[in-house]
Amino acid sequence: MSSKDCLICILLPSHRHGSRETQSSVKTPQFHLDLWCFFTIQNWVLDFGRPIFMILFPLDWFSLNKPIVGDYLHMAYNIITPFLLLKLIDRSPKTLPLSAVYLCIITFVMGASINLVGDSMNHRLLLSGYQLHLSVRENPIMKNLNPPSLVDSFELLYYYDENFGRCMWYIPFFLILFLYFSGCFTVLKEEKKMPSSAWLLLAPSSLYYWYLVTEGQIFILFIFTFFAMKATVMHKRRKGLVPDSNGLFLLYNFYIALALLTLWVAFLWNDKILRKKYPGVIYIPEPWAFYTLHIRDKQRL
Numbered sequence: 397m398s399s400k401d402c403l404i405c406i407l408l409p410s411h412r413h414g415s416r417e418t419q420s421s422v423k424t425p426q427f428h429l430d431l432w433c434f435f436t437i438q439n440w441v442l443d444f445g446r447p448i449f450m451i452l453f454p455l456d457w458f459s460l461n462k463p464i465v466g467d468y469l470h471m472a473y474n475i476i477t478p479f480l481l482l483k484l485i486d487r488s489p490k491t492l493p494l495s496a497v498y499l500c501i502i503t504f505v506m507g508a509s510i511n512l513v514g515d516s517m518n519h520r521l522l523l524s525g526y527q528l529h530l531s532v533r534e535n536p537i538m539k540n541l542n543p544p545s546l547v548d549s550f551e552l553l554y555y556y557d558e559n560f561g562r563c564m565w566y567i568p569f570f571l572i573l574f575l576y577f578s579g580c581f582t583v584l585k586e587e588k589k590m591p592s593s594a595w596l597l598l599a600p601s602s603l604y605y606w607y608l609v610t611e612g613q614i615f616i617l618f619i620f621t622f623f624a625m626k627a628t629v630m631h632k633r634r635k636g637l638v639p640d641s642n643g644l645f646l647l648y649n650f651y652i653a654l655a656l657l658t659l660w661v662a663f664l665w666n667d668k669i670l671r672k673k674y675p676g677v678i679y680i681p682e683p684w685a686f687y688t689l690h691i692r693d694k695q696r697l
Contacts, residue, residue, distance in 0.1 A: 427641040428487055429593050435480055436597055439604045442473035447684060450519050460520055470512045478505055481572050489640075490579025497575065500568035507564025514557025528682065529673050529689040558613070566614045570621045573646065577625055580643030581632045590641045590648075598645065602652035609657060611682050622650045 450466035458464040463471075478501045485497050522528070525537050532538055532551045541547055590598075609618045625647055629639060639647060661680060664670055669689060670681045 427591050427594055427645070428484070429591075429597075431480060431484055431487065432594070432597055432601065432642075432645065435484075436601045436604065438473065438476050438480070439608075440600065442469045442476065444604060444607050446470060446473075446515070447519065460523070463516070464519070466519060467512065467516050470508075470515060474505055474508045474512065477508070477569075481569075484576050485572065488576050488579040489582075492575050492579065497572065500572050503564050504568040504572075507561050507566070507568070510556055510561030511565055514553060514561055517553060518557070522688070527688050528685040529669055531673070562612055562614065566608075566612055566617055570614075570617055574621055574624055574628075577639075577643055577646050578628055580640050580646070581637040582640040583636055583638075590644050594641060594645045598648055598652065601645075602649045603656065605649050605653035606656040606660070607683060609653060610660060610680055611684060613680065613682065615657070615678055615680050618650075618653070622654065625650065 446466045446469045449469060450464060453465050481501060481504070482497075485492055518526070521537070526535055532554055533547055538547050538550065605618075609615055629647070632638070657680065664681050664686065665679075667681070670685065671679065673685060674681055
């Protein structure tokens with residue numbers, strides 16, 4: 397499939413509403429290479445690559461009291477990702493509850509928009525010496541604020557970003573993935589295997605899920621979604637159904653991301669400074685907190 401054909405498949409509607417279950421019984425489900433490829437590229441460029449672009453682009457090109465390159469990338473993410481999620485649901489062989497899907501999309505956009513404001517302010521604070529491995533009140537630049545009550549405002553900003561924003565962003569995102577996964581089952585033996593293109597896409601895709609869970613601090617949501625997917629597989633297997641190539645691709649993403657999480661935690665298990673930042677039973681440091689602590693600050697020395 398050419399890149400032009402992939403783009404046409406993305407933009408054109410499916411015209412399968414109301415008759416998906418009938419068609420799915422006679423039509424062999426195929427791996428959605430175009431959607432998964434677009435998903436992976438936009439996740440890496442617009443989400444993971446956003447702070448990298450903000451580091452690479454000269455500050456002289458942008459005014460800090462106006463949106464900068466990372467803000468525009470985040471805006472693009474908030475538009476493109478809901479569109480791709482809707483197209484993914486549209487491709488599902490199973491008819492899904494549209495009201496729940498639309499509510500998830502609306503909540504996702506609102507949560508991602510809250511995170512847009514938080515990330516924009518966070519980058520400007522980083523340029524002023526803010527250290528992500530410390531709490532808001534423990535940061536040196538916060539101790540010099542006058543009046544001291546301004547610290548409360550920054551704590552409120554981070555609370556909206558790291559609690560409301562992330563919950564409203566990630567919960568609908570994983571719920572839509574699970575709803576889509578619940579329809580990715582078939583009785584066809586040839587669909588038990590993934591095509592070679594899916595295996596090639598698996599590495600960058602699963603690595604992004606690792607980043608999403610660590611940077612978003614959403615391990616509990618991630619692991620509950622994973623267990624729900626495994627429970628669905630066992631339930632469907634009793635009915636003689638197995639995951640198709642799209643379901644396997646999504647499931648393997650979670651398997652590999654979980655393995656990467658284990659290696660990441662083991663690597664930073666004895667880091668006393670990060671342990672202080674992330675107390676409690678679940679210890680999963682954020683990659684950018686690791687960057688400010690062990691890479692950026694050492695480069696300045």
